[in-house]
Amino acid sequence: MSIPTPSPFPIPALHPSVAGALAGQERPVVVIGGGGWMGQAVLHMIGGSAESGDLLSRVHVFGSAARTMPLPGGRSVAVRPLSELGGLRVEAPLVFHLAFLTKDKVDGLSPDAYERGNTAITDAVAGWLETVHPAGLVLPSSGAVYGAMGNAAGANPYGALKLKDEERFAALAARRGFRVAIGRVFNLSGPFMNKLSLYALGSILAALIDGRPVVLRAPHHVVRAYTHVGDALNLMITEALEPGAGASLFDVAGLEPVEVGELARRCAALLGRADIPIERPPHDPGREDRYLGDPAPWRRLADRHGIALRPLDAQILDTAAYVAALPPDERRAA
Numbered sequence: 186m187s188i189p190t191p192s193p194f195p196i197p198a199l200h201p202s203v204a205g206a207l208a209g210q211e212r213p214v215v216v217i218g219g220g221g222w223m224g225q226a227v228l229h230m231i232g233g234s235a236e237s238g239d240l241l242s243r244v245h246v247f248g249s250a251a252r253t254m255p256l257p258g259g260r261s262v263a264v265r266p267l268s269e270l271g272g273l274r275v276e277a278p279l280v281f282h283l284a285f286l287t288k289d290k291v292d293g294l295s296p297d298a299y300e301r302g303n304t305a306i307t308d309a310v311a312g313w314l315e316t317v318h319p320a321g322l323v324l325p326s327s328g329a330v331y332g333a334m335g336n337a338a339g340a341n342p343y344g345a346l347k348l349k350d351e352e353r354f355a356a357l358a359a360r361r362g363f364r365v366a367i368g369r370v371f372n373l374s375g376p377f378m379n380k381l382s383l384y385a386l387g388s389i390l391a392a393l394i395d396g397r398p399v400v401l402r403a404p405h406h407v408v409r410a411y412t413h414v415g416d417a418l419n420l421m422i423t424e425a426l427e428p429g430a431g432a433s434l435f436d437v438a439g440l441e442p443v444e445v446g447e448l449a450r451r452c453a454a455l456l457g458r459a460d461i462p463i464e465r466p467p468h469d470p471g472r473e474d475r476y477l478g479d480p481a482p483w484r485r486l487a488d489r490h491g492i493a494l495r496p497l498d499a500q501i502l503d504t505a506a507y508v509a510a511l512p513p514d515e516r517r518a519a
Contacts, residue, residue: 194506197415199234213275218284219246225377232256277320321425328371355432366424368437371478374500375414376507381519391519404469410439413495423490438478
C-alpha cells in the first residue's frame with residue numbers, strides 16, 4: 186500500500202490502524218534521527234497520510250543539525266539539533282530512536298571515537314526518556330548483533346554497540362513502564378535508501394537504470410532477503426503501541442532468500458534491461474555469505490497485525506522508482 190502523491194516514486198503509507206491510533210489520540214510523535222533512511226521514510230509516511238489529520242503539527246524531529254525537510258504535498262518539517270532534545274516536554278509521545286553512527290563510519294573513526302560518538306547519542310536519548318512517559322519506543326537494531334555476541338567489541342564495533350543499545354533501552358522500558366519494539370534489521374528495500382554503494386540492491390539498480398554493466402565483486406555466494414522499509418516501520422510501530430511494558434524483540438527478516446547474482450538477473454528482467462551484462466569473478470565455492478534473520482516470528486507478527494508484507498518483485502520495483510528519481514551523480518557513485 187502506497188500513498189497517492191505527485192512524488193516520482195511510491196511513498197509507503199501508514200497502515201490504517203497506525204494512522205488511526207495516532208490521529209485519534211492526538212499523540213505527539215518524536216523522531217530522533219530524521220535524516221537517515223528510516224527517518225525520512227517515516228516522516229514521509231506521516232506527512233502523506235490523510236488519515237493522520239493534523240499529526241504533522243505534533244511531530245518533533247531531531248537530527249545532527251538544524252534544517253527543513255520537505256514532505257509530500259508541499260509541506261515540510263523542521264529538524265532541530267539533537268542537543269535540543271533535552272528541553273522537549275510532551276505527553277505520551279510515540280518515539281522513534283533512529284540516530285546511530287552507521288557501519289560506514291567505523292573505518293573513518295578510531296574505535297574509541299566511534300564508541301564515544303554513539304554513546305553520546307544513546308546518553309542523550311536515554312536521559313530524555315527519563316523525563317517523559319512514552320506511549321511506545323521504536324528502536325531499529327541490526328542483524329549485526331548476532332556477530333557481536335560473545336565477541337570483544339573491537340571485532341564488531343557496530344554490532345556490539347547496537348547490542349548495548351538493545352539492552353539499555355529494554356531495561357529502561359521495563360523500569361519506566363513503557364514498551365519498546367526492537368527490530369533487528371537485516372536487509373531493507375524501498376524509498377529513501379541512502380549510500381547506494383553500500384547495498385547490493387542499490388548498486389544493481391543504479392547500474393541498470395543508467396545502462397551500465399552490473400558489477401558484482403564477490404566471487405562467492407552472497408545471500409540476502411529483503412523487507413520493505415514501509416512494512417518494517419508499520420510493524421515496529423504496531424508492536425511499540427501494544428499494551429504492556431518492556432521489550433518486544435524480533436528479527437526484521439525478509440521472507441525470500443536470494444543470491445545476489447539471481448537478484449541482479451531478476452532486477453534486470455523486471456526493469457526490461459536483460460540485455461545489460463552482469464559481470465562477476467569466477468565462482469569461489471569455498472565460502473558463502475548469508476545475512477539472513479529468522480522470518481517465522483516476523484511473518485507471525487505481520488499476520489497478527491494484519492499487515493501484508495510486500496513480495497520481492499514489488500520491493501525491487503519500489504526501490505527502482507526511487508533510485509531512478511535520484512540525481513544521476515548519486516547513481517553513478519554507486
